Amino acid sequence: VHVPFCGAICPYCDFAVRRPGAGERARYLSALEREAEHWGKRWTRSIDTVYLGGGTPSALDDDGLARLVAHLRAALPLTDASLLFMEVNPEDVRAERCAAWRALGVGFLSLGVQSFDNHELRRLGRRHRGVEASVAVECCLAAGFETVSADLIFGLPGQQPSAWAANLDTLTALGPEHVSCYQLTIHEGTPYGRGRQRGRLHELSEAKQAELYHLAHERLGRAGYEAYEVSNFSRGPGHRSRHNQKYWMHAPYLGLGPSAHSFDGRRRWWNERALPAYLAAVQRVGSAVVGSERLSQRDLALETLMLRLRTAEGLDLEDFRGRFEVDLRGLNVSLIESLCANRLTALDGSWLRPTAGGMAVADGLVARFRLD
Numbered sequence: 001v002h003v004p005f006c007g008a009i010c011p012y013c014d015f016a017v018r019r020p021g022a023g024e025r026a027r028y029l030s031a032l033e034r035e036a037e038h039w040g041k042r043w044t045r046s047i048d049t050v051y052l053g054g055g056t057p058s059a060l061d062d063d064g065l066a067r068l069v070a071h072l073r074a075a076l077p078l079t080d081a082s083l084l085f086m087e088v089n090p091e092d093v094r095a096e097r098c099a100a101w102r103a104l105g106v107g108f109l110s111l112g113v114q115s116f117d118n119h120e121l122r123r124l125g126r127r128h129r130g131v132e133a134s135v136a137v138e139c140c141l142a143a144g145f146e147t148v149s150a151d152l153i154f155g156l157p158g159q160q161p162s163a164w165a166a167n168l169d170t171l172t173a174l175g176p177e178h179v180s181c182y183q184l185t186i187h188e189g190t191p192y193g194r195g196r197q198r199g200r201l202h203e204l205s206e207a208k209q210a211e212l213y214h215l216a217h218e219r220l221g222r223a224g225y226e227a228y229e230v231s232n233f234s235r236g237p238g239h240r241s242r243h244n245q246k247y248w249m250h251a252p253y254l255g256l257g258p259s260a261h262s263f264d265g266r267r268r269w270w271n272e273r274a275l276p277a278y279l280a281a282v283q284r285v286g287s288a289v290v291g292s293e294r295l296s297q298r299d300l301a302l303e304t305l306m307l308r309l310r311t312a313e314g315l316d317l318e319d320f321r322g323r324f325e326v327d328l329r330g331l332n333v334s335l336i337e338s339l340c341a342n343r344l345t346a347l348d349g350s351w352l353r354p355t356a357g358g359m360a361v362a363d364g365l366v367a368r369f370r371l372d
């Protein structure tokens with residue numbers, strides 16, 4: 001569920017987000033309820049995880065969130081054991097709000113820390129300070145969520161390994177059960193993108209980015225976190241993101257809200273991106289679908305390869321052959337040999353798994369495979 005509001009728009013962000021105008025939160029909630037009802041009549045698969053993301057769901061007040069969650073439960077085929085995930089920003093965290101989120105049924109809380117360094121936070125356009133991020137993590141941990149996760153960003157222009165290591169060490173000392181480390185991406189059309197175009201902002205070299213990535217693996221590994229996906233680390237399998245794992249497993253999902261994407265196993269469709277267009281479409285026809293594509297067997301095979309080689313579990317080559325009638329192993333004998341010799345992947349029976357080194361270059365790896 002995409003909540004399109006943020007208190008301030010970060011200069012690197014290219015999501016469909018805006019600062020909420022007068023009455024927009026209420027109009028959004030009404031439209032979302034209508035959209036959930038629309039899909040409740042059409043989506044027959046049971047739903048066992050719900051992810052409130054965005055945007056910043058905590059930009060909605062707790063009454064608004066309670067209304068939203070109650071409506072989702074009423075309109076959609078959620079299972080009794082469905083798990084609720086929610087993204088929040090540190091400046092919204094307070095003990096009483098954590099209690100309200102717990103009461104809503106939030107089990108997995110994802111906190112947008114990004115950095116503990118005030119200078120970095122200012123450059124990222126974030127509204128919190130480092131100490132507030134620490135207090136927010138502690139507050140969430142004390143509130144009794146099943147899993148507290150914290151997001152960090154690395155690869156800021158000019159970022160030194162020592163600064164990144166300090167962020168990792170501060171976080172591991174606080175001890176959330178789950179950590180996501182995202183490499184900063186500079187998108188065209190954002191203030192960061194314009195800064196790069198004008199030569200005022202310089203991306204870190206790939207070698208420096210890789211150094212920071214390996215540093216994250218080393219520090220988090222030493223602190224007891226396992227890397228189970230390129231950007232995601234957990235303290236034991238029980239704290240992995242059950243929701244995000246579905247994307248990597250190619251499971252069907254329903255997206256609601258502006259810019260949300262959905263996938264039924266064959267077809268992908270997506271909603272109007274801008275809030276006014278989304279509101280108008282839902283008012284007109286109950287949904288806001290603006291485009292769709294049917295994925296061919298080859299598309300699905302390629303996506304499966306791409307997604308699975310981002311996970312530590314890797315890809316079962318036999319299963320892949322059965323599903324897509326593509327003998328990946330036979331078509332790529334020398335490539336797989338060389339990836340294993342260079343310790344970018346390992347073969348374990350029929351499973352091809354990326355190593356930490358392979359995860360650092362996962363997208364590049366996939367591009368080298370032949371599918372026919």
Ligand code: SF4
Pocket residue numbers: 005006008009010013014015017054055056089112
């Ligand atoms: S808080 Fe997240 S979603 Fe909101 S503007 Fe910043 S990066 Fe984008």
